[in-house]
Structures are given as C-alpha cells and as structure tokens.
Amino acid sequence: MDGTAVKNQLSNAxxxxxxxxxxxxxxxxxxxxxxxxxxxFSFTNLSLTGADASNLQFIGFENFARMFQDPEFRVSVWNTIVFVLFSAVLGQCFFGFLIAFLMKEKNKHFRKVVGLIIIAAWVTPEVVVSFCWVAFLGDSGTANSLVGLFNIEPVAWLFTFPMISVVIANIWRGTAFSMMVFQSALDDIPKEVEEAAFMDGATRWEVVRHITIPMVRGTIATNVMLVTLQTLGVFTLIYTMTGGGPGSSTSTLPVFMYKQAFVSYQLGYGTAISLVLLVIGAGASLLYMKTLKVKV
Structure with a gap:
C-alpha cells in the first residue's frame, strides 16, 4: 500500500x-x-446531611458489608425476586404469548381492536396506571363494589394483599409489550410447517410444543430478558401504590435504594445498592441465555 492510500485512509478516519x-x-x-x-461513589461515604456531607472519604467495601448485614436489604432482594418472577416471567411473558397465540390468524379488525385495548395500558404513564389501581383497589373502589355483590365484606387490598396487588398492576400494564413481540414472531412462522404437522396427525398442543415454541425460542429469550430488566427497575408503580409497605412487604431493591439515597440521604450506600441491582440484572440475562441456549 503506497503512501497516498495511507494518507487517504487517515483522512477518512x-x-x-x-x-x-x-x-x-x-x-x-x-x-x-x-x-x-x-x-x-459506591465506595465512598457520600451523604447529603450530617458530618459525612462535608467530609467525603473512600471507605472501600464498607457500604457492601453494611448492605449484606442489613435485614431490610435481604427482604428487598426476596421481594424483588418474587415481583420479577410473578409479574414478568410468569405474568407478562405468559399472558403476552397467550394473547398473541389466540389472536394469530384472527380477523385483522378483531386484532386491531384487542391490540389497541391492551396497548392502551402500556402507553399510559406509569404514575397514572398506579393511581388507577389505587382507586380500583381502594376501600370504596371498584374491587370492593364487585365483591360486595356477593355479600363479601370490603377488603383493604393494598394492605392485606400488597404484593399481589402490585404484581397484578404490573402485569396489566406490561403485557402489551410481550404480546407485540410474540405476535410478530408467530406471524413469521411458515403456515406450511404447521399444516404439515396437522396432516401427519399432530394435535394442537403437540404443534405448539414441538414446532411453535422451538421456532420462537430466540424471541422468548430476548423478550424474557427485556421484560426482566424492565421489571427489575420498576419503581414508580410500587412506590405510588404502596410506598414499599406495609412495612417492607413490597420494598423491592429500587424502592429500598431510593429510600436510602433520597430519604435517608445516604447516597454512597444507595449507589452501592444500585450496583448490586445491576449485577442481578446481568446475571439474570446470562442465565436466560444459557438456559434457553440462545446466542444474542
């Protein structure tokens, strides 16, 4: 390669x-x-109040040692696992796939109407969704009006069943994303493959198990990862509906991190919690890819 060509490449770069x-x-x-x-900052004593506010110091792994000795942190980790498992993996992904599968090859007008109804919840701001569910589950809300028709005493849903309440609200809001992802993947499956299976005597369940699901396995892995990471970061919905309570019953890691960083003003401790949340998200993604044997 001559000098002119080298100069031209450097110029283009x-x-x-x-x-x-x-x-x-x-x-x-x-x-x-x-x-x-x-x-x-996660390795410092960064704070907005007190003596530490004007005396920033590197404290090594003290924040992490404090974290793993904190009973409330362990409760928050468990709450996060429960919330993600039931509202993301078993909730949004399952119902998103089910709705997409049931709408497959249906009339296009029917699909548009159902899709718009479900997507409406997804595009609604999270804080608005939260207040809607607070109103629905309130003491004088629609839920108690419905159970009252069966002569059942009103229930303090957000106090008696707080985790179930936020899980259902998150499923209701987030299912639309999974539905759209699976709908696109299912529409790309060649009809000839399924028709050939039916002609060979396969049942509907066998076709779903041995043809449909394997052909969209990559989409399932990607969707589960995206929904899991999104659900790990859910804060507004939980904080608006329950504030992390009663007690610490719905205090997930984002809520616990917020309270430590912006209520107790311990920013160093709060950023340490955020790093743990990041590691959990990365670990979950690697686990999904390895389990489903999908290369991303």
Whole structure:
C-alpha cells in the first residue's frame, strides 16, 4: 500500500471521527460518566446531611458489608425476586404469548381492536396506571363494589394483599409489550410447517410444543430478558401504590435504594445498592441465555 492510500485512509478516519464526535461526547457525558461516578461513589461515604456531607472519604467495601448485614436489604432482594418472577416471567411473558397465540390468524379488525385495548395500558404513564389501581383497589373502589355483590365484606387490598396487588398492576400494564413481540414472531412462522404437522396427525398442543415454541425460542429469550430488566427497575408503580409497605412487604431493591439515597440521604450506600441491582440484572440475562441456549 503506497503512501497516498495511507494518507487517504487517515483522512477518512479523521472525517468519520469528526462526524461522530457530537454523539461520542453526548455518550461520554450522559452515559459513561454517570456509570463511572456511580461505581466510584459506591465506595465512598457520600451523604447529603450530617458530618459525612462535608467530609467525603473512600471507605472501600464498607457500604457492601453494611448492605449484606442489613435485614431490610435481604427482604428487598426476596421481594424483588418474587415481583420479577410473578409479574414478568410468569405474568407478562405468559399472558403476552397467550394473547398473541389466540389472536394469530384472527380477523385483522378483531386484532386491531384487542391490540389497541391492551396497548392502551402500556402507553399510559406509569404514575397514572398506579393511581388507577389505587382507586380500583381502594376501600370504596371498584374491587370492593364487585365483591360486595356477593355479600363479601370490603377488603383493604393494598394492605392485606400488597404484593399481589402490585404484581397484578404490573402485569396489566406490561403485557402489551410481550404480546407485540410474540405476535410478530408467530406471524413469521411458515403456515406450511404447521399444516404439515396437522396432516401427519399432530394435535394442537403437540404443534405448539414441538414446532411453535422451538421456532420462537430466540424471541422468548430476548423478550424474557427485556421484560426482566424492565421489571427489575420498576419503581414508580410500587412506590405510588404502596410506598414499599406495609412495612417492607413490597420494598423491592429500587424502592429500598431510593429510600436510602433520597430519604435517608445516604447516597454512597444507595449507589452501592444500585450496583448490586445491576449485577442481578446481568446475571439474570446470562442465565436466560444459557438456559434457553440462545446466542444474542
């Protein structure tokens, strides 16, 4: 390669870097820098009040040692697992697939109407959804009006069944995303494959088990990962409906992190909790990929 060609390549590289520089700068400022600061602050005593507020120090792994000795942290981890398992994996993914499967090959007008109804919940702001469910499950809400028709005493749903309440609310809001993902994947399955299976004597369940699900396995893995990561970060819905209570019964890791960082003003401790949440999300993603044997 002669010198002219090398100079031209360097010139093109410089021009490309020049055009990309605004994006790279924004990425550095709004993504990379906050991540680096979060890691650094998690090893400090950063606080907004008290003596530590004016005496920032590196304290090593003290925040993490404190965290794993904190009973409320262990409760929050368990609540997070329950919330994600039932509202994301067993809730949104299952019902999203079920609705998409039932709407497959249905009349396009019917699909549009059902799809719009379900998507309406998804596009509604999370805080609005929360207040709707608070009103629905309130002492004088629709839920108690319905059970009253059967001469059943009113129930304090958000106090008696707090975790069930937030799980149902999150399923109601988030199922639309899974439905759209699975609907697209199911529509791409060649009809000839399923028709051939039916002609060979396969039942509907056998076709679903041995043809439909294996052909959308990659989509299932991707959807489960996305829904799990989204559900791990759910804060507004839970905090608006229950505030993490009663007690700590619905205090998931995002709620616990918020209380430590912005209620108790222990920002260093709060950022340490956020790192643990990040590790849990990464671990869950790797587990799904390994279990479903899908390369992403």
């Amino acid at each position: 410089k021009k490309s870097l020049l055009f990309l520089s605004p994006s790279l700068i924004l990425l550095l400022i709004f993504f990379i820098s906050p991540m680096v600061l979060t890691v650094l």
